[in-house]
Amino acid sequence: MRPGILLDVRNLTKHFPVRAGPFQRPSGKVQAVTGVSFHLSEGESLSLVGESGCGKTTLARTLLRGYEATAGSAWFRTGEGEVVDLLTLSRRRLKPLRRQMQMVFQDPYSSLNPRMTVQQIIGEPLRIHGEELGIATREARRERVRELLLQVGLRPEAARCYPHAFSGGERQRIGIARTLAARPRLVVADEPVSALDVSVQAQILNLLLELQQRHRIGTLLLTHNLMVVRHVSDRVAVMYLGRIMETAPAETLFTSPGHPYTAALLDAIPRPDPRVRNRSRIKLSGEVPSPRNPPSGCPFHPRCVHARDRCRTELPELEHIVPGRQVRCHLWRELDLKGAATD
């Protein structure tokens, strides 16, 4: 693994067996994530973009060993400079590493235990990993929670309250404080703002961005919202039906998308300009196909306006077109796709 790389995921695959009938016989599989590869540098922010059901959450939970991967590897550089494969590490060796990889959850309501005070919630990682974090006493924990609350923009007095006393945005700040408490090297944020009011989303994103840069945390941001991505990410990977369709630096992706699916997503971004009316839009018809029964060839072909015969039979490779840029499309040379309007 090259120096400076924090996480290198290779060919990660997660298929869920489907069981049916009275004897629970396996009768198929849901191909939630198939052959996903990407890397993340230390302190870098990478976004995984895709519609609901494209496998983002499965990917995140498999990476953090919430699920066991079907195949693939995920090399992680620990704080001690060791490189380990997260997917095959034994549970016992994984446990001390948990501290270095944290998750920010989508739903700020179900991710905080309603029966614990904020002090207890944020103090939990401190209690579990107190030794490594150099926080041994109750007093030290209280002091650290106070510090963390100030860092995420909450009053230190909040420590004594229960989560129900806070709004969605404030709860998400509490969740972020809990994440930071462990001093992670990698943070996986699963739709961190999609459950929040639009007016609060920017605040939380700014907070995440600021903390990521200040503490040099490698951040994997999963979202369906492209505007979020442009705001905070260095690089973007677009996922569709469990596969990566395109990766590119954020700005490049917005100005010149390489994949028809990316172009369609960009076109769907609402434009707050009353003069732009009746513009021709790329319509994405139909639903995302079921990952239990994915289409042959390119997974996007049933909804692609450019689809040809070749797309229906042959799965395109993820090709390097320029350094740092990959596209999974047979036609990337021919298509001249429109990017998002720059404003």
Added chain:
Amino acid sequence: MNREPEEFGVRLETASAWQLTWQRFRRHKLAVVSLILLGFLYLVVLLADFLATADPNRIDASRAYRPPQPIHLLDDGGFNPHVHPVSGEWDHRIFRRVHRTDPDRRLPVRLLVRGYEYEFLGLFPTSLHLMGVEGEAQALSLLGTDGLGRDLYSRLVHGTRTSLTIGLAGVVLSLVLGVVLGGISGFYGGRVDTLIQRVIEILLSIPTIPLWLGLAAAMPRDWGVLRVYFILTVILSLIGWTRLGREVRGRFLVLRQEDYVLAAELMGAGRASIIRRHLVPAITSHVIATATLALPAMIIAETSLSFLGLGLRPPAISWGILLQGAQQVQVLALRPWLLAPAVPVVAAILAFNFVGDGLRDAADPYSRRT
């Protein structure tokens, strides 16, 4: 951070979970009254001998079926509580014992008088009683007497002690079993879960009353009635945990899906810590509710089994046994005071239910009654 500095001068009032629970509970007036009543009943349990006016087992045929005796508080305008002596004799014309009150004689009723000997809380022997007629304890029969001339009030006080305590161990045991086995079943899932669920199904299919009869017959002869009953409740609690076990399993299955449990897991928290800190606190209100419903069920079970002659048997004293003594039709017509034990049975059960309601609503932060 683009956030305005907060006004740190504002004082923040917070209350602990128990304070909040207590505040909400106090708003439930009926539950508070019921709690006081239960407190009073358990005080009676502790002080049964002290409160009794006569030895509950002392038989005196000449006093059989004496009606309740009113205490007169005033005497010639002054405060002087007293009762008139009652003498019973057999009336050959109506084939019944009749009790005559002698309105001219007065027996003073005093507080803290000497009566029969007993051990106070099993600690030291004493003969002090709350009230009675000095030197002649049997003269007072507040709630009348039964067919053997035993004082009903004293028997009721002693019956309260038995009925309210004998099933407690069984209830506690089945609660513990339900929470532990149901919790294991819901938390670990898989084969352990399947095994425990099948065991529950088998236990649920065992009919209770035949088992009860069989076990009662199988107990050693030389055991006392109370000991036999106690052992029976403990054995029955071994099959009585199943419902709570299923409920706890269901709750654990739901809770395991919560993001905060996943968060704790991804944080590296151990299983024991997740169960202790995240899962168990979430079911306490439910367990409390189940316990407050199991207690009246245990009282009803004792009362009804004893009434049928399957539970406790004389010479033990319990609510069920006292009611068994009121089984005949004549009681309603001639000796209605023998039905008095039904009053504490109903009162205790209602009180337990109301307290259970109040506690469940108060302990659950999601049930907002305003």
